[in-house]
Amino acid sequence: MSQPVRLPEAAPAPQREPALELRGVSHRYGGKLAVAAVDLTVGRGEIACLVGPSGCGKSTLLRLAAGLEPLQTGSIRINGHLVADPRGSVPPEKRGVGLVFQDYALFPHLTALDNVRFGLSHLPGEQQKRRAMETLGQVGMAGFADAYPHVLSGGQQQRVALARALAPQPRVLLLDEPFSGLDPRLRHQVRDDTLHVLKSSQCAVLLVTHDPEEAMFLADRIALMREGRFAQVGSPVELYMRPADSFVASFFGEVNRLEAVVAGGRVATPLGSFAAKGFADGARVELVVRPEALQLHRGAQAPGAVLARVEAARLLGRTSLVHLAVTQPGAAPLHLHARVPGVFLPPEESLVALTLDGDHVFVFPQGA
Amino acid sequence: MTALSWNDAPAPALRRRFNGWSVATAVLALLIVLPLATVMGFAAAPQTEIWGHLASTVLGRYVLNSLGLMVGVGLGTLVVGTGTAWLVTMCRFPGRRVLEWALLLPLAMPAYVVAYTYAGVLDYAGPVQGAIRALFGFTSARDYWFPHFRSLGGAVAVLTAVLYPYVYLLARTAFLGQCACVLEASRTLGQSPWQGFSRVALPLARPALAVGVALALMEVLGDFGAVQHLAVDTFTTGLTRVWLGMGDAPAAAQLAVALLGFIGLLVALERLSRRRQRFHHATNRYRTLSGYRLSPLRGLLAMLACALPVLLGFVLPAGILGAWAVETAPQMVDGRFWLAAGNSLAVAGIAAAAATLVAVILAYGLRLRPNRMVRATVRLAGIGYAVPGPVIALGVMLAFTAIDGWVDGAMTAAFGISTGLLLSGTAFAVIFAYVVRFLALSLGTVESGLIRVKPHMDDAARSLGHGPGSMLRRVHAPIIKGSVLTAALLVFVDVMKELPATLMLRPFGFDTLAVRAYQLASDERLRDCAPAALAIVLVGLVPVLVLSAGIARARPGQGR
Numbered sequence: 001m002s003q004p005v006r007l008p009e010a011a012p013a014p015q016r017e018p019a020l021e022l023r024g025v026s027h028r029y030g031g032k033l034a035v036a037a038v039d040l041t042v043g044r045g046e047i048a049c050l051v052g053p054s055g056c057g058k059s060t061l062l063r064l065a066a067g068l069e070p071l072q073t074g075s076i077r078i079n080g081h082l083v084a085d086p087r088g089s090v091p092p093e094k095r096g097v098g099l100v101f102q103d104y105a106l107f108p109h110l111t112a113l114d115n116v117r118f119g120l121s122h123l124p125g126e127q128q129k130r131r132a133m134e135t136l137g138q139v140g141m142a143g144f145a146d147a148y149p150h151v152l153s154g155g156q157q158q159r160v161a162l163a164r165a166l167a168p169q170p171r172v173l174l175l176d177e178p179f180s181g182l183d184p185r186l187r188h189q190v191r192d193d194t195l196h197v198l199k200s201s202q203c204a205v206l207l208v209t210h211d212p213e214e215a216m217f218l219a220d221r222i223a224l225m226r227e228g229r230f231a232q233v234g235s236p237v238e239l240y241m242r243p244a245d246s247f248v249a250s251f252f253g254e255v256n257r258l259e260a261v262v263a264g265g266r267v268a269t270p271l272g273s274f275a276a277k278g279f280a281d282g283a284r285v286e287l288v289v290r291p292e293a294l295q296l297h298r299g300a301q302a303p304g305a306v307l308a309r310v311e312a313a314r315l316l317g318r319t320s321l322v323h324l325a326v327t328q329p330g331a332a333p334l335h336l337h338a339r340v341p342g343v344f345l346p347p348e349e350s351l352v353a354l355t356l357d358g359d360h361v362f363v364f365p366q367g368a
Numbered sequence: 369m370t371a372l373s374w375n376d377a378p379a380p381a382l383r384r385r386f387n388g389w390s391v392a393t394a395v396l397a398l399l400i401v402l403p404l405a406t407v408m409g410f411a412a413a414p415q416t417e418i419w420g421h422l423a424s425t426v427l428g429r430y431v432l433n434s435l436g437l438m439v440g441v442g443l444g445t446l447v448v449g450t451g452t453a454w455l456v457t458m459c460r461f462p463g464r465r466v467l468e469w470a471l472l473l474p475l476a477m478p479a480y481v482v483a484y485t486y487a488g489v490l491d492y493a494g495p496v497q498g499a500i501r502a503l504f505g506f507t508s509a510r511d512y513w514f515p516h517f518r519s520l521g522g523a524v525a526v527l528t529a530v531l532y533p534y535v536y537l538l539a540r541t542a543f544l545g546q547c548a549c550v551l552e553a554s555r556t557l558g559q560s561p562w563q564g565f566s567r568v569a570l571p572l573a574r575p576a577l578a579v580g581v582a583l584a585l586m587e588v589l590g591d592f593g594a595v596q597h598l599a600v601d602t603f604t605t606g607l608t609r610v611w612l613g614m615g616d617a618p619a620a621a622q623l624a625v626a627l628l629g630f631i632g633l634l635v636a637l638e639r640l641s642r643r644r645q646r647f648h649h650a651t652n653r654y655r656t657l658s659g660y661r662l663s664p665l666r667g668l669l670a671m672l673a674c675a676l677p678v679l680l681g682f683v684l685p686a687g688i689l690g691a692w693a694v695e696t697a698p699q700m701v702d703g704r705f706w707l708a709a710g711n712s713l714a715v716a717g718i719a720a721a722a723a724t725l726v727a728v729i730l731a732y733g734l735r736l737r738p739n740r741m742v743r744a745t746v747r748l749a750g751i752g753y754a755v756p757g758p759v760i761a762l763g764v765m766l767a768f769t770a771i772d773g774w775v776d777g778a779m780t781a782a783f784g785i786s787t788g789l790l791l792s793g794t795a796f797a798v799i800f801a802y803v804v805r806f807l808a809l810s811l812g813t814v815e816s817g818l819i820r821v822k823p824h825m826d827d828a829a830r831s832l833g834h835g836p837g838s839m840l841r842r843v844h845a846p847i848i849k850g851s852v853l854t855a856a857l858l859v860f861v862d863v864m865k866e867l868p869a870t871l872m873l874r875p876f877g878f879d880t881l882a883v884r885a886y887q888l889a890s891d892e893r894l895r896d897c898a899p900a901a902l903a904i905v906l907v908g909l910v911p912v913l914v915l916s917a918g919i920a921r922a923r924p925g926q927g928r
Contacts, residue, residue: 068827092830099831105824109846118842119832168833 016043018080019204020065020172025074026228027060034060036228037074042172042221047198047205049215051251052225058208061225062174065206066099067092079171095172098165098203102177104157106149112136112160113145119168135163138197155186162194166201173203179214191217212252216240224248246364249288256294256336258287259366267363270328271306271356276363284366291339293360296322297353298346305353308336313345320344324354390742393733396726397745400804403763404755407628410621410766418610419619426606430623434602434630436520437527437588437595444528445584449535450577452674454565457543459660461667467674469916472537474530474681476908478865480593480886481901483526485685487597488692488894490517523600527588529681534587535580542576543569561660578641582634589630590756592868593886603627607758608868617766624759635754686905692898700899708879709903712864715795715880719802720810720860724852726803727810731818746811753808757801757869764801765873768792798873802863809862810855817851818844857911864907 020042027035035057042048050058063069064084065076071084078097083090098119106115116132123131136142139159149157158178165173178194179187195218198205209215215222216236223233231251232244243249246257260267262279269287276285297305308324320340325333338354346352455461456468474482490496497514506512515521554564592604603623611620662670730746752760768791779787791797821844829839867882874883881900888897 063827066827066831068830091835092827093833093835095831097831099828101824101828103822103824105822105828107825107828107843107847108820118829118834121833121838164828164832170831174831 016046018042019044019046019078020206021077022061022065023075023077025061025064025071025076027057027064027069027072029060033228035064038228038230040223040230040233042204042206044171044204045199045202046220047195047207047218048221048223049219050206050208050223050225051210051212051215052231054210056225057228058225059176062176062206062208065172066097066174067095096168096170098168098170098173100158100161100165100173100175100178102180104149104161104181106157106161106164108149111146111148112141112152112163115149115160116164116167119164132163132167135167136160138166138200139163140193154182155190158182158190159193162197166197166203169201170203173198173201173205175205175207177208177210180209180211194218216252224251241359243288243362246286246288246362249290249362249364254291254337256289256291258289258334260285260287270326270334271354272304274358274361274363279363279365286364286366288362288364289336289356290360291321291337292319293357294324294336294338295355295357296338296340296344296346297355298344303355305355307351308354309333310346310348310350310352311335312348315343315345318342322346322352324352326354389733390737390739393730393737393742394745396729397749400726400749400752400807402767403760403801403804404751405763406767406770407621407624407759407763410617411625413618413621418614418616419622422606422610422619422623426601427626429601430603430606430626433520433595433600434589437523437600437602438585438630440520440524441527441531441588442581442585444524445532445535446577446581448528448532448677449537449580450539450570450573452532452677453536453539453543454569455670455674457540458561458565458569459662459667459670461662461670463671463675467671467678470678470682471674472533472912472916473678473683473909475533475915476905476912477530477682477685478593478867478882478901478904478908479527479530479587479591480597480867480889481689481905482530482681482685483523483594483597484885484889484894484897484901485688485692486522486526487517489688490514518597518599520600523595523598526594526598527591529677531584531587532677532681534584535577538576538580538583539573542573575641575644579638582638582641585634586631586754586756589627589634590758590868592756592758592871593882597889603630604756604758604868607762608872611758611762611765611872617762620762621766624762627756627759631754631756635751638754686902689898689902689905692895693902695898696895697899700896704879705884705899708881708884708900711878712880712882715799715802716860716863719799719806719863720856722799723803723807723810723859724814724856726807727814727855728852730811731814734815735818750808750811752804752806755805757805757866758872760801760805761869761872764797764804764869765792768797768800793873793875795875795878798870798875798878801869801873802859802866805866805869806859806862809858813851813855813858814848817848817854821847854914857914861908861911864904 018041020040022038022040025035025038026033038061040048040061050061052058060069064071067084067089071089072086074085075082076084076089078095083095106112107118110118113129113132113136116135117128120128120131133142133145136145139162141156141159141163144152144156144160147156149160152160158181162178165175179191182190191214198218207215207218209218219236221234222236222239224231224239226247232239232248234242239248240252243252249255250257258269258271260269262276262281262283262285264281265276265279266273267276267285267287271289274287276283279285296308306326308326311323311325313320313322318341320343322338322340322344324336324338326336327333452467452471456464456471488494492509500506500512500514504512554568559567589602590604591602592608595602596605596608603626607620607623607627610616610623730749733742734746772787772789772792775790776787779785825843826839829843830836834842864880865882867886870880870883871886874880879887881904885897885900885904888894888900
């Protein structure tokens with residue numbers, strides 16, 4: 001039996017004054033539509049993540065917001081002022097946006113300090129230096145002020161690039177895959193530090209990444225893009241717990257997929273019967289089941305349980321992954337992955353009882 | 369801390385977008401292509417009697433001589449360049465570090481200068497044959513056999529001695545790029561060092577070697593001074609003679625087009641090989657090369673093998689020149705010498721500045737508006753490096769004469785004023801030809817510098833409040849400064865050495881050092897030409913030293 005979906009609510013989102021507003025933005029490269037009629041508002045102090053597979057248009061959207069790409073359709077406002085529409089645009093140097101790039105783009109002929117001072121030309125010299133040192137201090141690089149970029153490690157360069165973008169106190173900070181040049185262990189550390197720096201800066205932050213875990217780690221709000229459109233926009237919890245379609249559901253983690261046909265408002269599967277609200281009888285649907293939705297009970301008979309044979313079990317650290325086969329009448333056994341917290345390693349070929357947490361089971365039309 | 373005021377101010381006026389680069393790029397590229405197009409146009413004109421005469425008498429000799437030179441110099445540079453490159457990159461022997469850059473020294477030697485020195489030393493009246501006669505008591509040339517230096521063989525030897533560095537440079541880079549991983553793999557698979565060379569390194573380096581040989585052969589076909597002095601008639605000498613002696617434009621243009629046919633084949637070979645080179649590049653991960661340690665005897669042989677080309681291509685000719693110059697400088701370094709030196713410096717300086725400026729404009733055009741039209745015109749503009757100087761000179765002469773005639777006719781008709789010759793026969797024509805000839809050099813150098821300014825740096829500078837002008841001044845200028853200076857230096861030196869185009873285009877009585885050396889050598893006053901020739905060689909040494917410093921620094925896998 002399926003459970004009604006409960007959505008654990010995050011703290012209610014504070015009302016934020018909009019800092020960056022994109023309205024009806026579309027963009028074509030040649031004949032190819034890269035961004036299609038996108039609306040997005042990022043509030044002051046908010047961290048929004050644009051996430052999606054490569055080539056989905058997320059970097060284009062960032063470049064449009066920065067003014068690096070002429071706007072073809074729609075409008076862009078920063079702090080309520082129109083900065084771009086199809087008639088023309090405010091050049092990037094007048095927009096007051098900060099930018100951090102995947103390759104950091106530090107100026108090789110300037111020291112870390114002079115890189116950070118680069119955006120402070122409007123200040124008198126002494127204040128430039130004070131502000132630059134202060135920002136370098138925020139990212140923990142005050143000790144490297146006189147170093148040239150080529151002697152800094154990737155993580156250090158990333159911090160200097162962040163300081164350089166933050167020093168002029170932009171209202172909007174745009175980051176394009178800022179961590180993907182770092183190796184995995186360093187990436188986690190730098191990401192953690194960056195989150196705290198961004199939160200204290202009170203900027204509106206728009207960050208592009210292809211890594212769903214990174215988006216969930218950093219974002220107040222996630223916009224998942226596919227082929228130039230937003231597949232879904234919402235808090236990480238919303239995207240994970242109430243995915244709009246099968247693409248969203250599977251983007252944030254590996255899933256089990258089952259195909260079925262609706263009969264009498266329900267779908268019957270080897271794992272039980274589920275409500276399929278809004279589907280006509282005979283509609284072909286796809287059930288998406290997260291591996292953590294499968295609850296395993298060793299040997300014991302749980303109520304409503306289905307028996308499954310263990311094909312393999314592996315400890316992955318904090319969780320265990322169990323490969324299961326469930327027999328279904330008139331078809332090859334159904335192969336499922338179950339993710340269990342802690343160490344749970346039943347012997348191969350043994351039988352386990354399987355129940356489902358309805359919160360992590362989603363019904364979508366097939367082929368959507 | 370001052371808050372940014374922009375966000376509180378009313379939104380700045382929306383800006384229009386503007387594009388002037390495409391136009392500038394296209395205009396420049398068309399100017400650069402003008403001489404070549406003119407030559408083609410004249411070649412299509414009806415054939416003259418002179419052409420028929422040429423075809424029946426000398427054309428066969430030109431073809432045979434040119435082919436002979438290409439085969440001989442091609443093989444020579446391939447063997448010498450590849451062999452020395454392999455030895456200095458893969459083997460450890462005494463003197464290797466010095467030879468690694470010394471092998472580039474012949475690049476400083478114009479081929480005609482080397483031809484003069486050896487001709488002076490090896491001719492019947494020279495010290496070598498003189499010593500032989502004195503030693504054996506011979507009294508005339510009939511008494512003994514001595515190789516005739518003024519011959520095809522002599523020209524092959526001279527050109528090989530100065531052109532092998534093209535192959536050496538490219539082979540060395542190729543070997544460095546592939547060595548560590550692939551060669552170690554081949555050794556673990558049971559291959560001896562020699563087998564590693566012949567079965568792995570050589571096939572992998574083949575595209576690079578082909579590029580090097582193609583570049584050397586372009587120089588061979590464009591050479592005028594050396595083959596002229598050694599009495600080997602080629603298309604280039606023939607073209608110069610037809611133009612300067614008979615003034616027959618269509619015949620000269622037809623010779624030029626025949627020459628361009630050979631050049632076209634070489635360019636095709638070069639382009640094709642460069643494309644294949646990318647796939648042959650084995651790895652981007654370098655390791656310090658350990659190299660084969662040679663036994664003392666083999667080490668000595670390797671040292672001699674690498675020292676010989678340096679000796680023949682640079683040390684000996686430079687030594688002979690030096691000795692001659694000491695002897696003749698008191699008479700020859702006179703007012704005319706300084707005048708020629710001043711002219712050389714002036715035209716080289718102006719041409720270097722112009723070629724660099726044009727290169728900067730084209731490189732930025734390519735960066736800012738990388739559309740197909742701009743890309744095609746810039747590539748077309750870069751073709752000059754392959755076109756022999758006499759062909760470009762001919763094109764410039766014909767085009768400028770036509771323009772002068774047209775302007776003169778129009779002015780006479782409209783105002784009754786004859787403007788005469790405005791462009792042809794001026795220093796401007798000479799400098800224009802230099803820019804067309806050497807633009808590829810400055811363009812390549814400027815482009816390689818501009819690549820270091822990554823596009824994201826532009827974006828970063830803009831987002832940090834700097835407009836395009838400020839961005840150019842504060843980000844681009846400091847980063848590309850070095851490349852721009854190098855580009856100017858390379859063009860400067862090549863102009864100093866340039867001979868045939870200068871001879872054909874110079875205003876009456878306008879001597880440069882190269883022209884003066886040529887004229888004295890043509891009068892068989894070889895010792896008297898030494899001061900001018902030596903001055904050219906000394907200037908030519910500067911970029912070679914810059915290049916060798918770069919080689920010492922840019923060894924992948926070391927430092928950084």
